[in-house]
Structure formats: C-alpha cells, structure tokens
Amino acid sequence: MDTIIKNVKIITMNLDKHVIAYGYVLIKDGRFAIVSDGEPTKEQREKSKVIDGNGKWLMPGLINTHGHPAMSLLRGINDDLPLNDWLEQAIWPYERKLDKKSVQAARNLSLVEMLESGTTTFVDMYHLHMHEFAETIETVGMRASLMRSVIGLCSKEEQDEKLAESLSFAKQWNRGADGRIRTMLAPHAPYTCPPDYIERIVQAARDESLPVHMHLAETRKEIHDYMDEHGMHPLELLEERQLLEGTDWLFAHGVHMYEQHMELLQKHGAAISHNPKSNLKLGSGVAQVASMLKHGVKVGLGTDSAASNNALDMFEEMRFAVLLQRGINEQADMIETYEGLQMATVFGAKALRYEGLGTIETGQEADFILLSPNQAHLHPTDHVLSHLVFAAKGSDVTDVYVQGKALMENKQLTTIDKEKVLAEATLQFNNLKKTLQ
Ligand SMILES: [Zn+2]
Structure with a gap:
C-alpha cells in the first residue's frame, strides 16, 4: 500500500530552494512518487495509508558523514585534552577494554540519539564487531556507510590480514539491507598508516569500486x-603517489589545508566531511569550508564520535558550520544559510556517493523527517530555512522515515527500545569503569 503524508510544509532542498507551504507527498516502494502542493485526490487517498502531518515541516533526513557510534560510552571522558594526548591517555585505554557487549550498547545508544535528532544516514568508521552492527542496522532500518577501518602500525602480515578482513566485510555488505548499507575501505589516518599500506588499500578499493574514507589533516601537529x-603535506603525498585519481575519497576533517589543496580535492572529486564541533572541542582548528565550497569541493557534515563532540545532533553541526565561517571570515554571507542545510542533506549524500538521496523530489529515496513547528523558538514560522539553520534543535524532530518506513512516529521509536538501550548503556559503562580501576 502507498503512504501519503498530507498537510505539511515541504522543504525540498532542490536547487531552486523551493519550499512548498502547504502540500503532500505520496510514497511508493520506498521512493517519492508524488511531491505536490495542495491536497491529495480522492483516488490517491483511497489507495493509500493517509497520515495527517498537522502542519509539520517535512525535510530530507540528515546525513552524518563521519562518526564512530561505538565510542558513545566514552562521552565526557577527559574533556580538556588535545587530540594526541586525548587518544593516547583517555580514549585508547578505554577502547582496549571494549568487548562485544559494550560495543553493542554504545552503538545502540548512538542509533537512538541519531534517530531522535533526525539523522537517517550515517558513517561508521570502526574496527570491532562490524558484521554484528550491519545486522543491527538491517533490523533498525537506518541507512549507513560502514567500514572495518585499519591501523597499519604493525607487521606486513598483520596489515594484510586487516585489509583482507576489511575487504571481505565490504564485499559481503555493500548494497545490503535492501540497499541501505554501503561499504568503504578505511585507512584510519596518515599518521597511523604508512604510505605503502595506504597504497595497497587504495588499489583494493579501486579493484572493488569502493570509496575510501580516512581522517586527514585534523591537527597542526x-x-x-x-x-x-x-x-x-599528506594530501600532496597522496597526489605524488597518484592515489587521488580514480578513487572516491572521503576525508574527515581537512582542517589544515591550504589553497593548493582545495584545487587538488576539486580536481580529483574528493569529498570532505567537516566536523566543526569535534574540531573545536579538541582545539584542532577550523576547516576552510567557505573556500572548499567556492572551489566546488563536495562538503558534508559529521559529528565525529560522542567522545569528542559530545552530541550526535546534526542541527548543531549545521549551525556551527555556518556561524564559524562567517566569524573567521568576518562576512555575513560567507556561507549562505541554504548551503548550511545543503551540507547536512544533499551535499552529504554526494560526499557519500549515494544517488537519489538528500532532496524531497519525485523519484528520490523517501528518507525524511518531520519537525513540529509548535515551539517558541520556531515562531513566527515564515522563515523556515533560517529557523532550520539558526534555531531548530534535534529535539524538534517528531518523525523519521527511511525508504518510506517510519522509524520514529510522534517521538516514539518503532524499531529500537529506547529504555532498554539507555539501561544497557549505563550497565556496560559501569562494567567498563570497573575494568580500568
Ligand atoms: Zn573520527
């Protein structure tokens, strides 16, 4: 049966910045068959399940292009360290103690947080229990780009073993879960993977037509x-070794990059996941996003993990991204309001190389969210694009759909038990604390 959602304001995120003040969508087989103003016809209504949107705002689901959901139990651990010390003193000792149960508890916690704040697609770069996570996503119904990431500070045999594991995971799950799961290969970073190893990974990615994800140029150090x-510079080394061309790169951060690097990114179609809050919290700096966009580089937004953010709310990332560029460049239109929204939706889809995602248009995947405008901070309601960037919060999201299926209805999650997830996260965190005492 088709689904109709009527009586909604539709933020299409198309190139014309079109907002339908009063309209409806008709969803067939997980895609938008009709996006229109006005009311559905009697004939359309008779063949569909009709949901009254009660004047809510309907927009594309948010796309989080970089994160580590398995790290959410580490939220709030050592807030005041720079990246290197933070990893070595705070994060890695905890991560070494993570077991299957604690990883699963952290991931479920992240899924609940992302869903409740309107994220429909996310990236998970991690190395533990990836198959189990893919199975969870299959059940929960979100869309995700997954990868078994690798650190290459080990023998060649171990490097090869890790790469083989990554490849086997990537091949098994790419386009799995009704096409909702995509996979990538992921050398962790230039400082944890020697150039030869990155080269072997890129070669494997090219052979299998997989994108490659890597942290890059995060800190000045x-x-x-x-x-x-x-x-x-690590980007120049990739260029010199001819590893940029013919590869779908997604770099996380790109904070310390200069004019010539923007040109390289643009020339090779490489994408950037901009993580403004994480970069600020770790004192890493501010990526030159306005310049990237001006050069035509694909830029999506990411939260990074809850350990360095400490939330997974994409509305916050959107706001930080726009305000930072205006502040550091001392220019009020350095990033247009609409570009903030585009980075969180359609540009994110492009950065992840998803087709048919990130706008509300006929034929597109029906991944969308509804927000309730019945909030003081969203009134008066006329300037909806401005409100979404500068005033809205993740908690304004009331409904979440992926492939036309409701994963949250009127604030109730339908595929995951929030109470159980919160209790299990607390239990597993307490166990983890004990092992470190
Ligand atoms: Zn990261």
Missing part, C-alpha cells in the same frame, strides 16, 4: 610531524 617525516 599532524601536518608538522608529517612534513618532518615525509617532507610534504
């Missing part, structure tokens, strides 16, 4: 150390 060791 990373670039200084890299220059000392290799005599050039």
Whole structure:
C-alpha cells in the first residue's frame, strides 16, 4: 500500500530552494512518487495509508558523514585534552577494554540519539564487531556507510590480514539491507598508516569500486610531524603517489589545508566531511569550508564520535558550520544559510556517493523527517530555512522515515527500545569503569 503524508510544509532542498507551504507527498516502494502542493485526490487517498502531518515541516533526513557510534560510552571522558594526548591517555585505554557487549550498547545508544535528532544516514568508521552492527542496522532500518577501518602500525602480515578482513566485510555488505548499507575501505589516518599500506588499500578499493574514507589533516601537529617525516603535506603525498585519481575519497576533517589543496580535492572529486564541533572541542582548528565550497569541493557534515563532540545532533553541526565561517571570515554571507542545510542533506549524500538521496523530489529515496513547528523558538514560522539553520534543535524532530518506513512516529521509536538501550548503556559503562580501576 502507498503512504501519503498530507498537510505539511515541504522543504525540498532542490536547487531552486523551493519550499512548498502547504502540500503532500505520496510514497511508493520506498521512493517519492508524488511531491505536490495542495491536497491529495480522492483516488490517491483511497489507495493509500493517509497520515495527517498537522502542519509539520517535512525535510530530507540528515546525513552524518563521519562518526564512530561505538565510542558513545566514552562521552565526557577527559574533556580538556588535545587530540594526541586525548587518544593516547583517555580514549585508547578505554577502547582496549571494549568487548562485544559494550560495543553493542554504545552503538545502540548512538542509533537512538541519531534517530531522535533526525539523522537517517550515517558513517561508521570502526574496527570491532562490524558484521554484528550491519545486522543491527538491517533490523533498525537506518541507512549507513560502514567500514572495518585499519591501523597499519604493525607487521606486513598483520596489515594484510586487516585489509583482507576489511575487504571481505565490504564485499559481503555493500548494497545490503535492501540497499541501505554501503561499504568503504578505511585507512584510519596518515599518521597511523604508512604510505605503502595506504597504497595497497587504495588499489583494493579501486579493484572493488569502493570509496575510501580516512581522517586527514585534523591537527597542526599532524601536518608538522608529517612534513618532518615525509617532507610534504599528506594530501600532496597522496597526489605524488597518484592515489587521488580514480578513487572516491572521503576525508574527515581537512582542517589544515591550504589553497593548493582545495584545487587538488576539486580536481580529483574528493569529498570532505567537516566536523566543526569535534574540531573545536579538541582545539584542532577550523576547516576552510567557505573556500572548499567556492572551489566546488563536495562538503558534508559529521559529528565525529560522542567522545569528542559530545552530541550526535546534526542541527548543531549545521549551525556551527555556518556561524564559524562567517566569524573567521568576518562576512555575513560567507556561507549562505541554504548551503548550511545543503551540507547536512544533499551535499552529504554526494560526499557519500549515494544517488537519489538528500532532496524531497519525485523519484528520490523517501528518507525524511518531520519537525513540529509548535515551539517558541520556531515562531513566527515564515522563515523556515533560517529557523532550520539558526534555531531548530534535534529535539524538534517528531518523525523519521527511511525508504518510506517510519522509524520514529510522534517521538516514539518503532524499531529500537529506547529504555532498554539507555539501561544497557549505563550497565556496560559501569562494567567498563570497573575494568580500568
Ligand atoms: Zn573520527
């Protein structure tokens, strides 16, 4: 049966910035068959399940292009350290103690948080229990780009073993869960993967037509150390080794990059996942996003993990992204309001190489959210695009759909038990604390 959602304001996110003040969508086989103003016809209503949107705002589901959902139990651990010390002193000792149950508890916690704040698609870069997570996503119904990421500070045999594991996971799950799961290969970072290893990973990705995801140029220290060791910026080393061309790169961060790097990214179609809050919290800096966009680089937004954010609310990322560029460039239109929304939706889809995602248009995947405008901070309701970027909160989201299926209805999650997830997260965190005492 088809589904109709009527009596909604539709933020289409198309190139014309079109907002339908009063309209409806008709969903057939997981896609939008009709996106229209006005009311559905009697004939359409008779063949469909009709849901009254009660004047809510309907927009594309948010796309989180970089994260580590398995790290959510580490939320709030050592708030005041720079990236290197934070990883070595705070995060890695905890991560070494993570077992299957704690990883699962953290991931479920992340799924609840993302769903409740309107994220429909996310990236998980991690190395533990990936098959189990893919199975969870299959049940919960979200859309995700998954990868078994690798750190190459080990013997060649171990490197090869990790790469083989990544490849086997990627091949098994790519386009799985009714096409909702995509996979990538993921060297963790230039400072944890020697160039030869990155080269082997890129070669494997090209052979299997998989995108490659990697942290890049996150801190000034990373670039200084890299220059000392290799005599050039890590992006330039990738270029010199001809590893940028013919590869669908998605780099997380890209904070310490300069004009010539924007040109390289654009030339090779590489995408950036901009993680403004995580970069600020760790004192890493501010990526030159306005310049990236001006150069035509694909830029999506990401939260990074709850350990460095500490939330997974994409409305916050959108707001930080726009405000930061205006502040550091001292220019009020340095990133247009609409570009903020595009980075959280349609640009994110492009960064992940999903087709047919990120706008509300006929033929597109029916991944969308509804927000209740019955909030003081969203009134008067006329300037909806402005409100979504500068005033809305994740908690304004009331309904979440992926492939036309409701994963949250009127604030109730339909495929995951929130109470159970919160209790299990607390239990597993307490166990984890004990092992470190
Ligand atoms: Zn990260």
